[in-house]
Amino acid sequence: MSSIDKVLARIDANLDTSLDRLFDLLKIKSISTDPEFKAPCRYAAEWLAKELTEIGIEASVRDTAGHPMVVGHKKSGKPGPHVLFYGHYDVQPVDPLELWKNDPFEPSIETKDDGTKIIVARGSSDDKGQLMTFVEAARAFIAETGDLPVDVTILFEGEEESGSPSLQPFLQSHKDELSCDLALVCDTGMWDAETPAIAVMLRGMVGDEIIVRAASRDLHSGMYGGSAQNPNHIVADVIAGLHDANGKVTLPGFYDGVIEMPENVKALWETLGFSVEEFLGDVGLKYPRGENDRTPLEHLWTRPTVEVNGMWGGYQGAGSKTVIPAEAHAKFTFRLVGDQDPDKVQESFRAYVRSKIPEDCSVEFIAKDGSPALRLDFDMPALEKGKRALHDEWGKDTALIGMGGSIPIVGDFKRMLGMDTLMIGFGLEDDQIHSPNEKYNLTSFHKGIRSWARVLDELSKD
Amino acid sequence: MSSIDKVLARIDANLDTSLDRLFDLLKIKSISTDPEFKAPCRYAAEWLAKELTEIGIEASVRDTAGHPMVVGHKKSGKPGPHVLFYGHYDVQPVDPLELWKNDPFEPSIETKDDGTKIIVARGSSDDKGQLMTFVEAARAFIAETGDLPVDVTILFEGEEESGSPSLQPFLQSHKDELSCDLALVCDTGMWDAETPAIAVMLRGMVGDEIIVRAASRDLHSGMYGGSAQNPNHIVADVIAGLHDANGKVTLPGFYDGVIEMPENVKALWETLGFSVEEFLGDVGLKYPRGENDRTPLEHLWTRPTVEVNGMWGGYQGAGSKTVIPAEAHAKFTFRLVGDQDPDKVQESFRAYVRSKIPEDCSVEFIAKDGSPALRLDFDMPALEKGKRALHDEWGKDTALIGMGGSIPIVGDFKRMLGMDTLMIGFGLEDDQIHSPNEKYNLTSFHKGIRSWARVLDELSKD
Structure with a gap:
């Protein structure tokens, strides 16, 4: 032997x-x-x-x-x-x-x-x-x-x-x-x-957490609803505006540095027999989300994404509480490909978020270091x-x-x-x-x- | 005496x-x-x-x-x-x-x-x-x-x-x-x-809580990001779509039954000396949100609203967790005025929410009884x-x-x-x-x- x-x-x-x-x-x-x-x-x-x-x-x-x-x-x-x-x-x-x-x-x-x-x-x-x-x-x-x-x-x-x-x-x-x-x-x-x-x-990654603050305290939604800013709505607007109707990320410059794979590489991947039905079926889903002109393997390996890993604001307990919270939170991660610059992606994201914050509200960012x-x-x-x-x-x-x-x-x-x-x-x-x-x-x-x-x-x- | x-x-x-x-x-x-x-x-x-x-x-x-x-x-x-x-x-x-x-x-x-x-x-x-x-x-x-x-x-x-x-x-x-x-x-x-x-x-009220479910388990956002549905994004889309750019609620039929106050009543209210600057200033805010063609007292007493009292999904702890959660939640309350029908408002809301749920995801509603x-x-x-x-x-x-x-x-x-x-x-x-x-x-x-x-x-x- x-x-x-x-x-x-x-x-x-x-x-x-x-x-x-x-x-x-x-x-x-x-x-x-x-x-x-x-x-x-x-x-x-x-x-x-x-x-x-x-x-x-x-x-x-x-x-x-x-x-x-x-x-x-x-x-x-x-x-x-x-x-x-x-x-x-x-x-x-x-x-x-x-x-x-x-x-x-x-x-x-x-x-x-x-x-x-x-x-x-x-x-x-x-x-x-x-x-x-x-x-x-x-x-x-x-x-x-x-x-x-x-x-x-x-x-x-x-x-x-x-x-x-x-x-x-x-x-x-x-x-x-x-x-x-x-x-x-x-x-x-x-x-x-x-x-x-x-x-x-x-893929590389860069992350950010936002804390959006409005009133100086939690408010009664019956008294202040409709008049006072609600951080839950602001955070939801931030999240909802990140993608367009075709699943593309809307941040200016986001796709700078993304590299298109050569056709022969894409062809090679086709031979791997990847089944999106199985990939998603294993976790109880059917239809791929995201950019609707890309194959799932392209998504996974060669396309950048943004996901909200966590969001929260207001009352989460049993029953109901008619409150407008003073603040709301969300945690984001971006997956990066090609030569995308993590710092530039973060800058573009932060400029976008700031543009969504009403003048009498504020946003705090908690950075997570990125890697290309x-x-x-x-x-x-x-x-x-x-x-x-x-x-x-x-x-x-x-x-x-x-x-x-x-x-x-x-x-x-x-x-x-x-x-x-x-x-x-x-x-x-x-x-x-x-x-x-x-x-x-x-x-x-x-x-x-x-x-x-x-x-x-x-x-x-x- | x-x-x-x-x-x-x-x-x-x-x-x-x-x-x-x-x-x-x-x-x-x-x-x-x-x-x-x-x-x-x-x-x-x-x-x-x-x-x-x-x-x-x-x-x-x-x-x-x-x-x-x-x-x-x-x-x-x-x-x-x-x-x-x-x-x-x-x-x-x-x-x-x-x-x-x-x-x-x-x-x-x-x-x-x-x-x-x-x-x-x-x-x-x-x-x-x-x-x-x-x-x-x-x-x-x-x-x-x-x-x-x-x-x-x-x-x-x-x-x-x-x-x-x-x-x-x-x-x-x-x-x-x-x-x-x-x-x-x-x-x-x-x-x-x-x-x-x-x-x-x-004002009357009707409430609803939604639980949006996607994958059968929490997913790694590096592996499934961009391909699998993220309930945080779906809930955010639901919330973000509730108001138009002028602060009006978008639900079909929402304003049915809303009664316009007579001008003499509005005039009487003017004499009350209500100061929106003080009302909002007391809680650290400056500018009224909401329907931008209404006075704040109209908002408070005679206009219907919707507020998210709580929302949550995914990781909320210290640090970061690259997860796509299996479900996300939000609690809503509607304030009703005039002859708005709580049941009809709830029906319209639920139809709207369902229209936002991708085919392979689901939504559960937890009702809160309404009153006109x-x-x-x-x-x-x-x-x-x-x-x-x-x-x-x-x-x-x-x-x-x-x-x-x-x-x-x-x-x-x-x-x-x-x-x-x-x-x-x-x-x-x-x-x-x-x-x-x-x-x-x-x-x-x-x-x-x-x-x-x-x-x-x-x-x-x-």
């Missing part, structure tokens, strides 16, 4: 203990966006540093102004690229909690009606399950061969779900330690349950090796895809550390990340570990 | 103990719209029945499907009209609690910078302070003269702030017991701190007596005004029990009813008690 075959055999033999370790990590309530969960976030970092150290990777927890980083190294000047593996140990909030069938932090293996085994817990897919595929591959490699086939640096962050405020300062101050030849990021998905994929296009979209070089040598490794594991050609979500770290690696990134992940569309009952297929976890062993092995070859 | 003068002197002498009793009532957390406060609501009813019994009015708590009623009688076939006095012991919710300077259920007397003494607590004005003006007037009359000058029946309800679901059934089943010659309702205001008023026009607007007969004999009594107390002519808020009971009294209603109250515009730091002027309370004594006395005269 070649050494890679022995590593794969060891992975298969030890799957149960790999799962035990993943479950331990999933039980930690590392919700980064909510200050209440600060201690569990630190504990998740400590847990990971301890795991890495145990398998022979020199690792430590590094403090930041926010949640800590974990950095590990296993290097000895081996030939082949020195790779940096990135993942995040923080997870999304779990509300609405009442929609979870089980406690989101009590992981379980369940069997779906079609026989598929799934790991159910918050973070099972995004991103604890995914990052543990790499950790377990490294564990098997070191246990079997005494080392990793290429030099490896590991970086785990704990603020990915809350805008990564500490990441850029940390990359800047640890530039020498973290600059490698290539980054590996496991926060993306497969094309489908059988077809592996590498993401070569990522990214496209990888199709001729990158590591891309070919990654494709081959995934093909060997899954027995199907690797799809080169775009991603609807944002992974700002990939842009930071490129701009700050000069590294290209291979985005390989094993998530699936029905993983319900960010939603109740998040899951990760057991196959994604098992074959994900095997895939990373193969990728590391391939990268070590000439 | 005539007996009315003795009664008034007794009221003055006992003001402190009157205040003690009001404070006891204000301490009871009788928030009717929130099921959590069921027990305090009952306790408030029991407290009132006990008070009435103590002063010589035969009273008892009457169960309903919701919060109980209190009914009391003091009658012996005296000449003059048999009057029914109505008030409500329930109060509005207190959120946002953090904006209250003191505990809303720990009443206190405070002195404003201009020397005005105010009673601060939830319900101090709406409606516990107001209803106690009548109770204390009755107490003084009975203590001084051994009886009331006219036959009196009292009805206190505990669901006025939550749509009065039990009221109509109760009136129906107690028709004989409650039908009197005239109703007295103390849930309205003065024209200003010096000028007494009787409300002769009341009301106008009193200017030649009603009791109106002249009420005007005279208030003039005697306040030393100024009584203004005959409209009311922006809704008091559906007045319509129920007319339609179900055949009674006209004299709406007399001592609330002021700056009482902040339904808002944090609700107050009732000490003068309103003191002279309010004296006013009711005078009204009862006047009504007993030929």
Whole structure:
């Protein structure tokens, strides 16, 4: 048996203990966006540093102004690229909690009606399950061969779900330690349950929250209704005016920098057999919304969007309350593509919002830092090796895809550390990340570990 | 001294103990719209029945499907009209609690910078302070003269702030017991701190809550943004489309039944010296919103409106969450005037909302019963007596005004029990009813008690 075959055999033999370790990590309530969960976030970092150290990777927890980083190294000047593996140990909030069938932090293996085994817990897919595929591959490699086939640096962050405020300062101050030849990021998905994929296009993102204020206090709607400004109506007007009747975003200059995909790329995507009926049918919908002259894959990968992730104002309790609230709120995120400039999009949005605010009312903005979209070089040598490794594991050609979500770290690696990134992940569309009952297929976890062993092995070859 | 003068002197002498009793009532957390406060609501009813019994009015708590009623009688076939006095012991919710300077259920007397003494607590004005003006007037009359000058029946309800679901059934089943010659309702205001008023026009109301549902679960906005329907956007579109650029409500047929006031009535209102700058300036606003060809008093008294009292969907916590929620909500109230039909307004609204819902989404409506607007007969004999009594107390002519808020009971009294209603109250515009730091002027309370004594006395005269 070649050494890679022995590593794969060891992975298969030890799957149960790999799962035990993943479950331990999933039980930690590392919700980064909510200050209440600060201690569990630190504990998740400590847990990971301890795991890495145990398998022979020199690792430590590094403090930041926010949640800590974990950095590990296993290097000895081996030939082949020195790779940096990135993942995040923080997870999304779990509300609405009442929609979870089980406690989101009590992981379980369940069997779906079609026989598929799934790991159910918050973070099972995004991103604890995914990052543990790499950790377990490294564990098997070191246990079997005494080392990793290429030099490896590991970086785990704990603020990915809350805008990564500490990441850029940390990359800047640890530039020498973290600059490698290539980054590996496991926060993306497969094309489908059988077809592996590498993401070569990522949408960027910029966000904003608005607080619209009118009267100095809540008012009685019977007394002031019709005369006094109602912030609920103003926020609704702001939201309603963002799209025209054809689903296009109305902000001036919004489409500047959007790049039209070449026809041959569009043609390639046609062969992927993407079914919008299935994509939407899985979540109980039928008809695509949005720009009505675009295909759904274009929407997802190559078109910019704006969504209201939250809005609220006035009385939300049981019964009724005849009130005009003093303020109303909305949270917006823009997904960016091509060369769209996050700052310019934000500026245009803010000018638009201000134009909607009556003279005796005010608006406050709470910024969320933006990142532009990214496209990888199709001729990158590591891309070919990654494709081959995934093909060997899954027995199907690797799809080169775009991603609807944002992974700002990939842009930071490129701009700050000069590294290209291979985005390989094993998530699936029905993983319900960010939603109740998040899951990760057991196959994604098992074959994900095997895939990373193969990728590391391939990268070590000439 | 005539007996009315003795009664008034007794009221003055006992003001402190009157205040003690009001404070006891204000301490009871009788928030009717929130099921959590069921027990305090009952306790408030029991407290009132006990008070009435103590002063010589035969009273008892009457169960309903919701919060109980209190009914009391003091009658012996005296000449003059048999009057029914109505008030409500329930109060509005207190959120946002953090904006209250003191505990809303720990009443206190405070002195404003201009020397005005105010009673601060939830319900101090709406409606516990107001209803106690009548109770204390009755107490003084009975203590001084051994009886009331006219036959009196009292009805206190505990669901006025939550749509009065039990009221109509109760009136129906107690028709004989409650039908009197005239109703007295103390849930309205003065024209200003010096000028007494009787409300002769009341806007009606109808409400609706919508729940718009799209996907079967919350979605990741990076994955589904632009393709899947976002209920926040749908609800915002619904709200934004309710008004045109001139502030008119767009619903088909909405203005059917709206009555144009005669020019001489409008002219009379001009003499009231209403200042929109002060009205809005008091709450930190400058410019009137709404139909831009109407005066603010027209808006308040004679024009129909729609207001969103609450809206919410998606993530409201700290930080950001890139989610497309599965559902979004909004609560609407319409104020009605003239002969507008609440059912027709609701039907038109629902048809409009349905027209805005994409085919693969759904909307659920939660109805709030409506009541049409009301106008009193200017030649009603009791109106002249009420005007005279208030003039005697306040030393100024009584203004005959409209009311922006809704008091559906007045319509129920007319339609179900055949009674006209004299709406007399001592609330002021700056009482902040339904808002944090609700107050009732000490003068309103003191002279309010004296006013009711005078009204009862006047009504007993030929």
